[in-house]
Amino acid sequence: MDEAMTGMNEEVGLSFGADDSEPLGQTPGSASGAETPAKFVSRGVDVFYGAKQALFSIDIDIMPNEVTALIGPSGCGKSTFLRCLNRMNDIIDGCRFSGSIVLDGEDIYARAIDVVHLRARVGMVFQKPNPFPKSVYENVAYGPRIHGLASSTADMDEVVRTSLERAGLWEEVKDRLHEPGTGLSGGQQQRLCIARAIAVEPEVILMDEPCSALDPIATARIEELIDELRTNYTIVIVTHNVQQAARVSQRTAFFHLGKLIEFGDTDQIFTNPRAERTRDYITGRFG
Amino acid sequence: MPIAVLLATLIGLTVAGYYMGRSRAVAVGGHGTRHLNSLPSYYGLYVAAWCGIPAVSIVVLWLALEPEIIRALLVATLPDVAGTWSDGTMALMLNDIRNLAGGNIVSRDVDPELRTAAEYYAFLRNTGFAAMAVVALAIAAGGLTYGRRAIHPDLRARNRVEGVLMVFLIISSTVAILVTIGIVLSLLFEAIRFFQRVSPVEFLFGLEWSPQTALRADQVGSSGKFGSIPLLMGTALISFIAMCVAVPVGLLSAIYMAEYAPPRVRSAVKPALEILAGIPTVVYGFFAALTMAPFLRDWGSQIGLSISSESALAAGLVMGIMIIPFISSISDDVITAVPQSMREGSLGLGATKSETIRRVIIPAALPGIVGGVLLAVSRAIGETMIVVMAAGLAANLTVNPLQAVTTVTVQIVTLLVGDQEFDSAKTLAAFALGLVLFFVTLVLNIVALTVVKKYREQYE
Ligand SMILES: Nc1ncnc2c1ncn2[C@@H]1O[C@H](COP(=O)(O)OP(=O)(O)OP(=O)(O)O)[C@@H](O)[C@H]1O
Ligand SMILES: [Mg+2]
Numbered sequence: 116m117d118e119a120m121t122g123m124n125e126e127v128g129l130s131f132g133a134d135d136s137e138p139l140g141q142t143p144g145s146a147s148g149a150e151t152p153a154k155f156v157s158r159g160v161d162v163f164y165g166a167k168q169a170l171f172s173i174d175i176d177i178m179p180n181e182v183t184a185l186i187g188p189s190g191c192g193k194s195t196f197l198r199c200l201n202r203m204n205d206i207i208d209g210c211r212f213s214g215s216i217v218l219d220g221e222d223i224y225a226r227a228i229d230v231v232h233l234r235a236r237v238g239m240v241f242q243k244p245n246p247f248p249k250s251v252y253e254n255v256a257y258g259p260r261i262h263g264l265a266s267s268t269a270d271m272d273e274v275v276r277t278s279l280e281r282a283g284l285w286e287e288v289k290d291r292l293h294e295p296g297t298g299l300s301g302g303q304q305q306r307l308c309i310a311r312a313i314a315v316e317p318e319v320i321l322m323d324e325p326c327s328a329l330d331p332i333a334t335a336r337i338e339e340l341i342d343e344l345r346t347n348y349t350i351v352i353v354t355h356n357v358q359q360a361a362r363v364s365q366r367t368a369f370f371h372l373g374k375l376i377e378f379g380d381t382d383q384i385f386t387n388p389r390a391e392r393t394r395d396y397i398t399g400r401f402g
Numbered sequence: 403m404p405i406a407v408l409l410a411t412l413i414g415l416t417v418a419g420y421y422m423g424r425s426r427a428v429a430v431g432g433h434g435t436r437h438l439n440s441l442p443s444y445y446g447l448y449v450a451a452w453c454g455i456p457a458v459s460i461v462v463l464w465l466a467l468e469p470e471i472i473r474a475l476l477v478a479t480l481p482d483v484a485g486t487w488s489d490g491t492m493a494l495m496l497n498d499i500r501n502l503a504g505g506n507i508v509s510r511d512v513d514p515e516l517r518t519a520a521e522y523y524a525f526l527r528n529t530g531f532a533a534m535a536v537v538a539l540a541i542a543a544g545g546l547t548y549g550r551r552a553i554h555p556d557l558r559a560r561n562r563v564e565g566v567l568m569v570f571l572i573i574s575s576t577v578a579i580l581v582t583i584g585i586v587l588s589l590l591f592e593a594i595r596f597f598q599r600v601s602p603v604e605f606l607f608g609l610e611w612s613p614q615t616a617l618r619a620d621q622v623g624s625s626g627k628f629g630s631i632p633l634l635m636g637t638a639l640i641s642f643i644a645m646c647v648a649v650p651v652g653l654l655s656a657i658y659m660a661e662y663a664p665p666r667v668r669s670a671v672k673p674a675l676e677i678l679a680g681i682p683t684v685v686y687g688f689f690a691a692l693t694m695a696p697f698l699r700d701w702g703s704q705i706g707l708s709i710s711s712e713s714a715l716a717a718g719l720v721m722g723i724m725i726i727p728f729i730s731s732i733s734d735d736v737i738t739a740v741p742q743s744m745r746e747g748s749l750g751l752g753a754t755k756s757e758t759i760r761r762v763i764i765p766a767a768l769p770g771i772v773g774g775v776l777l778a779v780s781r782a783i784g785e786t787m788i789v790v791m792a793a794g795l796a797a798n799l800t801v802n803p804l805q806a807v808t809t810v811t812v813q814i815v816t817l818l819v820g821d822q823e824f825d826s827a828k829t830l831a832a833f834a835l836g837l838v839l840f841f842v843t844l845v846l847n848i849v850a851l852t853v854v855k856k857y858r859e860q861y862e
Binding site for chain 1: 665741743744745746747748749750751752753754757761762765766
């Protein structure tokens with residue numbers, strides 16, 4: 116079985132030819148050209164689920180206060196990479212990581228790192244809205260309570276209100292803060308989850324297909340929101356919707372079969388992709 | 403065994419009907435079975451149903467009604483004096499006739515009249531059976547012929563067979579329900595007879611339990627006391643102790659199994675806990691009586707507590723151990739049913755595993771856990787063997803777990819074990835107690851099931 120797997124991987128590598136083994140686009144490290152240090156620096160990231168390798172040597176720099184979109188066909192490892200950034204893969208049995216991911220100069224896979232603290236700094240919004248079966252208020256207050264971010268009830272009220280405001284949900288729920296969060300509509304639930312993530316005051320927000328369960332109007336609201344959030348946070352978003360990536364992101368990474376094919380400015384990727392695969396994918400010819 | 407022969411014949415006919423129907427369908431269908439409305443085996447079943455069901459129903463009906471019919475016919479031929487006999491005398495007479503006909507011992511001298519009656523009785527039975535057998539076989543044959551004739555490519559045999567099947571299912575579930583109703587009714591009637599002797603108020607609120615009825619009016623202690631409160635208190639006390647053991651241990655082990663245990667440990671621990679559920683309660687009973695109770699007594703005397711050798715504590719502790727697997731297995735199911743997205747959501751906000759469990763998983767699973775606990779309580783209340791062996795018989799009204807107490811189930815057992823006259827308040831009290839017990843556990847179960855169900859819907 117092991118051999119079969121390795122054999123398969125080689126085949127995949129071959130089919131791309133030699134020029135595909137190095138991702139095209141800006142060389143890592145010089146991503147922005149200027150001195151702004153990258154928020155995340157990922158080098159040689161390999162991820163295995165059991166014997167199956169899901170990611171092959173991924174190098175990506177994620178810039179602060181930008182939206183980075185991860186695109187690619189289903190099963191190419193976008194979620195896997197995203198979940199590496201806050202070590203959510205740790206809770207999956209049989210998932211193995213190698214390589215390094217550095218957040219603000221600190222290797223997050225180092226032994227000394229406190230995973231719980233890391234996840235407070237790097238928040239996550241999931242594909243399916245997953246509010247807790249608690250009230251709207253308690254959903255938002257959950258993180259601040261755990262991390263002791265509010266010293267009084269008034270403080271907490273304030274945190275809840277600002278978080279909901281920033282997530283663009285306040286007006287809709289201010290009269291039903293104490294009704295169950297699960298009773299909101301899908302789009303509202305997703306914004307509630309965003310508010311819940313914001314309430315912890317993270318530095319980075321990871322979003323895994325945050326709009327896949329939403330209608331176009333709710334999607335538009337969330338896209339607007341992402342653009343606003345960019346001023347305060349670094350955002351990494353996985354999306355199946357190529358137009359969405361073009362609309363909301365400054366930088367785009369294209370994955371295919373566990374490999375990073377191309378990474379660069381969104382404008383460049385969408386107007387003038389360097390790899391044929393990328394062009395095919397964004398024009399909808401495969402994937 | 404003519405009845406067995408008859409049934410075997412009917413079954414044989416039915417099976418034959420199946421094959422005949424099938425081959426007939428193939429023949430009628432012509433080339434292949436594509437033109438048939440249903441598969442050939444459905445036609446077979448269709449014929450078999452026509453052949454077997456009416457005939458067997460006749461046999462069953464006859465078996466149910468035969469005693470009554472024959473009795474009526476027999477009574478009609480008895481001498482006129484029979485009209486003046488009391489029910490008891492009549493029953494005795496009929497019994498003798500039956501016994502004589504069957505060649506058994508008879509309680510009186512056999513006179514010619516009795517002999518004639520017995521012969522008549524045997525004659526009635528034989529003719530009746532023969533007639534019934536003929537009718538049944540005729541119906542079976544008729545059904546077979548009719549069913550076979552009815553086969554036609556357009557006959558919707560599939561739907562017909564489906565209908566028959568549904569009727570069977572309905573009958574089965576009706577039987578289950580009827581049996582339950584029967585049990586409840588018999589309990590109810592006996593309890594009503596009890597309440598004709600002892601007032602319900604005394605029974606439900608009386609503080610003293612000494613169930614005896616006098617043989618002679620001047621007997622010492624002739625007046626029994628039927629206050630059920632001490633028993634209910636005993637039951638509640640022991641159940642409470644049991645839950646104090648079972649809820650924490652069961653819940654914590656469920657949390658460990660569901661959230662922390664690596665799959666290998668889980669696959670070993672879970673069956674081990676389930677073995678606990680498979681131990682016969684009588685084994686727990688002697689563990690309580692022979693190991694736990696003496697241990698507690700000795701240990702108590704060392705630290706200066708007097709613990710009686712039959713104590714609520716010993717029974718409650720062991721019952722708690724018995725109930726652990728209920729709680730742990732239901733809680734484990736409920737906790738595992740909490741969607742993974744809840745855990746990820748919480749961990750993703752920087753919560754630790756135990757914070758996640760305390761603040762998200764347990765609250766989400768709570769209704770289900772409560773349901774499981776309620777089911778366990780009703781199990782504890784109804785549990786008999788452990789308390790019979792370890793809790794004692796003294797109907798003390800106490801909440802001191804170190805003393806002997808007695809429970810509703812223990813009293814039911816002691817009231818009914820041995821020779822009893824079945825119309826004294828003493829024995830009838832058992833039914834009243836049974837009714838109370840039934841009612842309490844019924845309410846608990848209903849509440850528990852509603853709670854569990856509500857919880858299930860939450861994530862669907
Ligand atoms: N828990 C897991 N156990 C085993 N294999 C997994 C697991 N999660 C993902 N994989 C495998 O890893 C590969 C990458 O999966 P990943 O979820 O990252 O894909 P994705 O790009 O997010 O796809 P999608 O767009 O469909 O969400 C896939 O081949 C998948 O089968
Ligand atoms: Mg994914």
